[in-house]
Structure formats: structure tokens, C-alpha cells
Amino acid sequence: MDSSVNINSEIINFKQYLLSNTDILKDILSKLEKVSTKSREAFKSALTKDNRIDNQLLEINQSKTHGFAWFDTYRIGLRETLNWFTRLNNDNKSSEIDAAVTLFAFAEYLMQMRNGIMMSQSEIVRPSDLHLDDNDFEFMNDDSVRDLLEIGLSDKIKTVIVDSLDKDIHPSLGLNDETLDMIQDQFKKFTEEEILPHANEWHLKDALIPDDVLKKMAELGVFSIAIPENYGGLGMGKVAMCVVTEELSRGFLAAGSLGTRAEIAGELIRLGGTEEQKKKYLPEIASGNILTTAVFTEPNTGSDLGSLSTRAQLQGDDYIINGNKTWITHGARSDLMTVLARTDMNQKGYKGLSMFLVEKPRGNCEKPFPMEGMSGSEIEVLGYRGMKEYEIALEDIKVSRKNLLGEQEGNGFKQLMETFESARIQTAARAVGVAQNALELSLQYAKDRSQFGKQILKFPRIFNKLAWMAMETTVARQITLFSAREKDNDARCDIEAGMAKLLAARVAWSNADSALQIHGGNGYALEYPISRVLCDSRILNIFEGAAEIQAQIIVKGLLAR
Amino acid sequence: MKALVCVKRVIDYNVKIRVKSDKSGVETDNVKMSMNPFDEIAVEEAIRLKEKNQIQEVVILSIGTDKSQETIRSGLAMGGDRGILVKTEKDQLEPLTVGKIIKSVSDKEKPDLIILGKQAIDDDCNQTGQIVATLLEFPQATFASELKKNNDNTLEVTREVDGGLETVKINIPCVVTTDLRLNEPRYASLPNIMKAKQKKIDVLEIGSFDIDIKDRLQILEVNEPPERKPGIKVDDVDSLVEKLKNEAKVL
Numbered sequence A: 001m002d003s004s005v006n007i008n009s010e011i012i013n014f015k016q017y018l019l020s021n022t023d024i025l026k027d028i029l030s031k032l033e034k035v036s037t038k039s040r041e042a043f044k045s046a047l048t049k050d051n052r053i054d055n056q057l058l059e060i061n062q063s064k065t066h067g068f069a070w071f072d073t074y075r076i077g078l079r080e081t082l083n084w085f086t087r088l089n090n091d092n093k094s095s096e097i098d099a100a101v102t103l104f105a106f107a108e109y110l111m112q113m114r115n116g117i118m119m120s121q122s123e124i125v126r127p128s129d130l131h132l133d134d135n136d137f138e139f140m141n142d143d144s145v146r147d148l149l150e151i152g153l154s155d156k157i158k159t160v161i162v163d164s165l166d167k168d169i170h171p172s173l174g175l176n177d178e179t180l181d182m183i184q185d186q187f188k189k190f191t192e193e194e195i196l197p198h199a200n201e202w203h204l205k206d207a208l209i210p211d212d213v214l215k216k217m218a219e220l221g222v223f224s225i226a227i228p229e230n231y232g233g234l235g236m237g238k239v240a241m242c243v244v245t246e247e248l249s250r251g252f253l254a255a256g257s258l259g260t261r262a263e264i265a266g267e268l269i270r271l272g273g274t275e276e277q278k279k280k281y282l283p284e285i286a287s288g289n290i291l292t293t294a295v296f297t298e299p300n301t302g303s304d305l306g307s308l309s310t311r312a313q314l315q316g317d318d319y320i321i322n323g324n325k326t327w328i329t330h331g332a333r334s335d336l337m338t339v340l341a342r343t344d345m346n347q348k349g350y351k352g353l354s355m356f357l358v359e360k361p362r363g364n365c366e367k368p369f370p371m372e373g374m375s376g377s378e379i380e381v382l383g384y385r386g387m388k389e390y391e392i393a394l395e396d397i398k399v400s401r402k403n404l405l406g407e408q409e410g411n412g413f414k415q416l417m418e419t420f421e422s423a424r425i426q427t428a429a430r431a432v433g434v435a436q437n438a439l440e441l442s443l444q445y446a447k448d449r450s451q452f453g454k455q456i457l458k459f460p461r462i463f464n465k466l467a468w469m470a471m472e473t474t475v476a477r478q479i480t481l482f483s484a485r486e487k488d489n490d491a492r493c494d495i496e497a498g499m500a501k502l503l504a505a506r507v508a509w510s511n512a513d514s515a516l517q518i519h520g521g522n523g524y525a526l527e528y529p530i531s532r533v534l535c536d537s538r539i540l541n542i543f544e545g546a547a548e549i550q551a552q553i554i555v556k557g558l559l560a561r
Numbered sequence B: 001m002k003a004l005v006c007v008k009r010v011i012d013y014n015v016k017i018r019v020k021s022d023k024s025g026v027e028t029d030n031v032k033m034s035m036n037p038f039d040e041i042a043v044e045e046a047i048r049l050k051e052k053n054q055i056q057e058v059v060i061l062s063i064g065t066d067k068s069q070e071t072i073r074s075g076l077a078m079g080g081d082r083g084i085l086v087k088t089e090k091d092q093l094e095p096l097t098v099g100k101i102i103k104s105v106s107d108k109e110k111p112d113l114i115i116l117g118k119q120a121i122d123d124d125c126n127q128t129g130q131i132v133a134t135l136l137e138f139p140q141a142t143f144a145s146e147l148k149k150n151n152d153n154t155l156e157v158t159r160e161v162d163g164g165l166e167t168v169k170i171n172i173p174c175v176v177t178t179d180l181r182l183n184e185p186r187y188a189s190l191p192n193i194m195k196a197k198q199k200k201i202d203v204l205e206i207g208s209f210d211i212d213i214k215d216r217l218q219i220l221e222v223n224e225p226p227e228r229k230p231g232i233k234v235d236d237v238d239s240l241v242e243k244l245k246n247e248a249k250v251l
């Protein structure tokens, strides 16, 4: 350890310490990789039957295997946090708070990996669940690692983080690109001027985000980010999408989620559509002329989409769709539905499903479903307002066979799965935006509120929470941006995208909860935006793969590697 | 018609300014920088004239370090056509130096309208536009809150003055400095940000101008504004009057 750095001495420069001890962090990462491999191999041999992972055994060991998904999520999170700091530093852009956050993340997550990771408030996974024991964490007894833990967990490091936040210096985003910086800058401005001042009012009135705000977002290009240039889009890639999504969600979750629908429909058509379908719909989606809505979930099938029962039967040149759908976000004010329905009644599983592009007239609050055969009612919700959710009945809806995605039956589920990577990355970015919003609201409150003669920010129980929020938001953001970069480089990143979504959703909720706590009683008042952010943040663990399903997907991927 | 818009890279208006511990200036490390807001208004106005077909080309000029290219680029993303950076080593130049450089660039570019912010929010000098007009012997309209182009090669400019609004008519070519209420600058849209990447920025070394860039002013010390003292409660009107008389000395 660098002898000039002593946690008990007055002056500690965390950046200096980190720079002279980077090797220790790298070494920790390589140790963790070995530990992870050991756990994975142990699970593989315990769960394998007849040369393959046995689903029944997997289910019996569900909590343990999901614990492994969390363990590896932490590991990849730390890896990407160190990579982020290193890149910043190579560009001469790292600051004290970046170093402090990195050290804090390593110390805290490492301790949790050795002692127990909270998968949720009521489930802790411990090393013994992962086929690991004390010997596997022996490296944590090295003097150098102990020093790191002491420094990383100290109140001092958290004071430094919060002092910096107090001066408005947050951890760097580390976008590393002038164009992305400019995009971030413009959307930050847009969010601060056009979204943030109204978000609470929209929420409390349970109103749709106004049409003119939608129009402005369309003009800025929000719906065209991921659509290729030759179909009227910008073809900008996932990193740009994350930057825009985080900023908009920081203002209002629904604002960052409008683009999700364009993203899902856009990806479905881009990857699964015929040339004619692409030419017809993609430019219209990109311009914002067509608003889309994703129609998959049914009253009896949520996580288990593969068994859904809405039917689409071919009659002549048309399909006739019948069934009940639910939880359809933006179901009324939209022009195109992507409907997942069963075309092969003999196939009970996902193989019998097909995806349809169903045009409909746009509805509004007074007349939500001005289409014959389509009816529905609004589902009142805690948060995530601004687009409205509906339960919908489809009765003898006629669509041309030309509107079967890819004009081939039986591919619906596969087509949907191909969009999951992008959708998860986008949802992770939404969660990071919400997490950041919670941090900023509580930081401001902690500065403004005094008790016992001083700013509450100065009490360890308050600044420790704030430092924690800044640290976890950074880890979640960096794993999200990592997945996005991988996706942009055409590298497979389904596991990392799932990890990003899994972690970011937990962080959004825990940030919102801590932020509300910092507000005391006022946090519980509807008037204070944090009460909305708490409601908004709660959804992120449920949709786009509930936390349990997400962990399941991750661990299946890990065990197949 | 051609517009030359002059823009300066300054600390973002949202940033809480901190004075360096040696009092030599303000902290700029890891501090967010942006285009001076008044200059942003100037860019917006030039682009609006272009959209009305009253201007054919909008050239964005900045004088500063290499980083000022980012500032120019954000002007191009709003809709400017091309950029010129006059590159310096120093962060801050005095208005007279800047004025001389703008004159020199203007001699070459021959713009019909030179438009820039009435002041930069960092040094608050409020001099550059006036100096440029003087050096070029152009008419000037400062603190513009409305701007109209007439058909006879004149501009009608409404100015915000102490007593209210004053409307002047000036001949082109001219210098206009912008006030807050002239317009609300647009956000750069994603398509325009992408287009701006292809636009050209010419980089000229300040050494290639035959100009004396020596500072005329010396900064002795920069201090934080004094902190506001907390108020006190007085018991009655008499003691209030007493304090106003003897302590505050305002009565």
C-alpha cells in the first residue's frame, strides 16, 4: 500500500491511491473470475442430467442459481467500473469523486460477495449457496486488499463523494465522445426545461404526456435513433439511445419510455419484417407520425408468454384475431399495435406464435378505442403514468396476411426474443435515469433541510446514503453503457444486457427508497416529486423481464457458456 | 447576405462558480463549459434569418483554445454552416484583442451582419461588440430584443434601454449585440447534431494574425461574494427603528 495514504491521516487523495494501486483492483477481478468459474462449474455438474442442464434441478435450486446470476452481475459491474475509471484517466478526465466511487464500489461489493448479496429485501444469497467457502475468499486477507476494504468502506470516502456532489460535481458519465456529450447536453437541457417542471403535475393529474411535448421529442429525433438511415432513421446505435433515454427518464420515467415502444416495434420490423413492411412502417415510426404499442401480455400469461392464448386464424387473405390482452401501455394514443397471437392451435408452446402489425385509429382519453372489435378499460396504476395502461379485448379484428411480420407463421416468439437485448439495455438506461433523479432530489433536500442546527447532509446516516446512491448509480450506468457498446459492435451481449437491467432496476428502487427516507415526512407528501419517483421506480423490477425471470435468463446463459 | 456569429466558451450558467484557493481566478477543472448564453441567442437569430431566406450563410467564429471547437460545433448543430476557430493558448483574452481578431476575420469574410452576445457571462465586460463596430467603422445596435431586415439593406433593431424600448434603423453591414429577450434558442436535434459532424471548421493560429495580444489588465485577486449573514428577529417596532438607524444606518 502507498504509505502516504493512511485512512487516519487528514489528507487522503483517493485518486492518487487508486492510480498507484490499480494492479490490486485488477488482481481482485482476476481472482473473482476464478471464483465465478468455480461456482459455475460446480452448478453445472450439480444440475446436469443426461449431458444437459436439467430444468427440474434448475428449478429446485432456483434461489441458489439466481444468486449466482447476481454474483456475476456484481463481478461484471466492478469490471466495467474499473474500465470506466481507467478510460477517464487515460483521457485526463478522472476526478476525485470518480476514484472514490470506484474504490467504494470495489470494497462494498466485494464484502457483499463474501458475506451475502441482497437479491431483494427478503432474499440474501451467501457463498455457501454458490458452492463457495472461506478458502475461495482467502485473497481478501492480503494486506493490500484489507487496506482497500478499509479505505473503500470508510466514512471518509463517503464524505469526499458527498462533498463533491455538494459542489455539483457528479461522477463522470465517461461517454468519451464529443457527439455523445453534445447529445447528452441537449437532452439534459430539454429535460430540465420541458419535462422536469411538469412531471409531477402530469403524474398527479394522471394525464397523458401532452401532444406538443411528444411533437417536440419527435422533432428532436427521439423515435428515430435506432432506425437505420435507409429507412428514414438516424442509425445512431444503442449508446446514443442510452444517453437520450437516461436524460429523459431522469425527468419523468414515461418520457424516457415513449422511445421504448418505437424501439420495440422498430427492432421487430427491422429484424423480422419483409422489405415492404420495413419501407412502409420504419420511416413513419422514425418521424413519430406513427406511435406504436406492444401488445403481448394477457391476463393469464405474463412471464410465461409462450403459452398465450389470443388466436389469429387465416380466412382467405386475412387473419382474424380474437383474445384478451392486458397491461398495454399507450394502448389508446397509438396507431400501430404489435400483437403476439397464436396461429397454430396444435402448437401449445411458443412455436405456435406469430407477430402481427395491426393498424388502428389513434384514440384519446374520451374515446380510447375508436376501432370496431377493439374495446378496453384503463388500469389505474401507482406510477409510470403519462401513457396509460389498458386491458384490451380484441374481437374479430381483421388484418391482411401482408401484416404478418415477415409473412411467415410461427416466428413470433423468436422475433420478439431478438429484440430483447435492445429492450433490456434501453430499460436499464431508464432505470439509471430514475436512480439519478432520486439521487439529485435527495441531495438537494439534504442541503436545504436543517435539523439540530445543521444541514442534515452533514449527518453520517444521510451522507452515507447519498454516497451509496452515487456509487450504485455509477456501477449500473457503466454496465448499461458497456452492453450498449457491445451491441453497437455487433457483439453478443444478452447476458450483460440482462445484468444491466437486473442491477439498474434494483438500484432505481433502492435509491428512491433512500431518497424518500432523506426527505422524512415530506417525502411521503404527493406534492414532493420523490413520492412519484418512488412509485415510478417500482415498476422497473417488474416489466421487461421481472427480476426473477431476468436472473433466470442470466443464469441459463451463464451455465451455457 | 452573410452573417458572422461570434461565440465564446464559458463556464456553464448552471454551474456553481468556485474561486481557486490561491484567488487567482475561478476553478475550471472538471467544470462543465458551454456556449455563452447570449451568443447562443445570436446563433439562433442568424439561423432564423437564414430560415427566412434573408441570409445565405451563417459562419460561426470563436477565439479560444482548441476546446472552443466544441462550442463552434454546437453552433453548427443548431444550424450554422461552417466554423472558424482562431486558436490561442490562453483561456481568456481581453475584449480589445478579441475585437481586433474579429475585425481581421471580418476583413476577409466580409459579412453583412456581425452578431454576438451583449456580454459574456464569465467576465461580464460588455465591450466586444462595441469595439468591433468601432474598429470596422460599422454602425451598431446593441442590446437587441427584436430584429427585422428591411428591403433597402437596412436592419430595424429594437433595443432594450433603461427607459424602455428604442427602435433604430441601421445600414448593413453592421454589428448587433443580443439581449436575453431576442429569442429562445432551439435545442440541437439529433439529425442536426449528426449533420454538424460533417461541417467544416477552419483552424487559424492566433500567431498568424499580426496582432498584439498582450493583456492590458492585471487581475489582482478574485474573491467569493460575501456570504449573507442570517437575519435576526426584533421584539417590537421601536427596536426595529433603533437598529435601522444605528446599526444599518439607513434611516
Ligand SMILES: Cc1cc2nc3c(=O)[nH]c(=O)nc-3n(C[C@H](O)[C@H](O)[C@H](O)COP(=O)(O)OP(=O)(O)OC[C@H]3O[C@@H](n4cnc5c(N)ncnc54)[C@H](O)[C@@H]3O)c2cc1C
Pocket: A293, A294, A295, A296, A297, A301, A302, A303, A304, A326, A327, A328, A329, A330, A381, A384, A389, A539, A542, A543, A544, A545, A546, A547, A548, A549
Ligand atoms: C405498468 C406496466 C406496464 C406494462 N406494459 C406492458 C406493455 O406495454 N405490453 C405488454 O405486453 N405488457 C406490459 N406489461 C406487462 C409486463 O410485461 C408483465 O407484468 C410482466 O411480464 C410480468 O408478468 P405478470 O404481471 O403476469 O406476472 P407473473 O408472470 O404472474 O409473475 C408474478 C411473479 O412471479 C414471478 N415468477 C413468474 N414465473 C416465475 C418462475 N418461473 N420462477 C420464479 N418466479 C417466477 C415473477 O417474477 C413475478 O414476481 C406491463 C406491466 C406493467 C405493470
